[in-house]
Amino acid sequence: MSDITKQSLTELVENIKNKKLSSTDVTKAFIDRSEKSEELNAYITNDFTSALDKAKKFDQKPNLNLKLPGIPMAVKDLFCTKDIKTTAGSKILNNFVPTYESTVTENIWNEGAILLGKLNCDEFAMGSSNETSFFGNVQSPIDKNLVPGGSSGGSASAVAGQLTPVTIGTDTGGSIRQPASFTGIVGLKPTYGSCSRYGIVAFASSLDQAGPMAQNVKDCALLHEVISSYDSKDSTSIDFKRNHYSKELTNNIKGKKIGIPKEYRVDGMPKEIEDLWQKGIQYVKDCGAETIDISLPNTSYALPTYYIVAPAEASSNLARYDGVKYGFRAKGENLIDMYEKTRSEGFGAEVQRRIMIGTYVLSSGYYDAYYLKAQKVRKLIKNDFDEAYKKVDAILTPSTPSSAFKIGEKTNDPVSMYLNDIFTVPVNLAGLPGISIPAGHDSKGYPLGLQIIGKAFDEQNILNIAYAMEEKINFKNKITDWWIK
């Protein structure tokens, strides 16, 4: 029974289809482990009782043609789930119960999966360590008092800690790939427009994308195939032919051209990261691919651009939280006073900081100097990638400039926290797909990830490269179950 949670999604699906395991067996196993794992604080809300009911119901009349037959799954608490509290990690949505389901989660349930619960995340997905959540920080299964990364920190912790076979996160500037890298798992940020944003609590609408997080590349491909769909309810959803990503997965990447961008060799980057990158370059060569040195000259401008564009969009998106129609409301002497107190008491410090930045850069007299400037630089960053993709099929970089850090280490210095996303942010600005795969450990035994960036809509290609590299790397995550008594 205890071995069930160690199985990959692909194995679980296989075992349920062959009737070696029932959905009830699998669901019970993940619930048991989740209940023993409270110290990780990965869940905000659990739905264990009805998950078990659904599993039993599934077993009575199993539909084994589905892609996720009776598979239990917890999801990031940024996805609206009908009749189940959805908080976005914020006090302001502490009592919000959506009347509708996000398209991405609906796709998952339509393929037979069962909701286990809602996973912790940074408040409104704003953070890189899961320390901004109103519901407290998340512990990493890698080590006590280590951050799991963010903002999909609960998701990363739950997959690495085997509380859920796979999960979905969202990625606005690195929120899937950075926590995946910190916890030794695989995380894919799809092309902008690949997964519907309908029903996802909005942070920065031109950057937000949902994506899969899993123990291995094949599981990631399978879940991506389920969640990616054209959706008329999201006006930026793109109608393109989607692959059967898991079926078409191949480790044959012979002749692929992989770009190595020199600008990602940043000042002060630990030697361990440089060494990992070099190893990665050797791995893709061993797989028969060719590496080519490329230049993405505007890379160093990506993070400052992001810290204008994302807060600007956030300040507009979060204007809806006014204490009137849903969520938390503070008492006020009049309407304006009520708004101001609700937002002051309902939002945490990081969210307020970003709303303030966004409001400032959009305010009269500053719009051209900041917001318009950032949109122009964003264009230059996208042009860099367009130029590079004339020569290469994909790009290989480290996922993060360091391994995971301790809880509390960076909370007092917002800029040093933001620097975590230096390698992931350009990908969001250009709307491209990127995948982080675990590729080694640092001297402390903490996982390190490599990122493969693809052309728009070329998820299959980066999944294939990741699949081929995974085989060569043969990464083993060191999970000691330190939190289980």
Added chain:
Amino acid sequence: MSIDLKTIKHISKLARISVDEQRAEKLAGDLNSIFEFIEKLNELKTDNVEPLTSIAETTLKLRSDEVKSKNIREQIIKNSPQDNEDYFVVPKVIE
């Protein structure tokens, strides 16, 4: 450039977030260090660059104007912090 307390007060008014003196000082410090980092963009000449306004290069699709969610008023109202069953209730605005 430096963001002073007066500016913080002005932005907090625009953002409808009440900020006390202590918070305002902390925010001024944070915002100044963030903007110092953002100023790096001024190194770039962008006079002839078209701003990127949308990453998805598609035109908006048309759809027929149909009601899809019916009779969900009760569910919607249920999420409200204060209501009188039919309406959202807010502090009095008209004397």
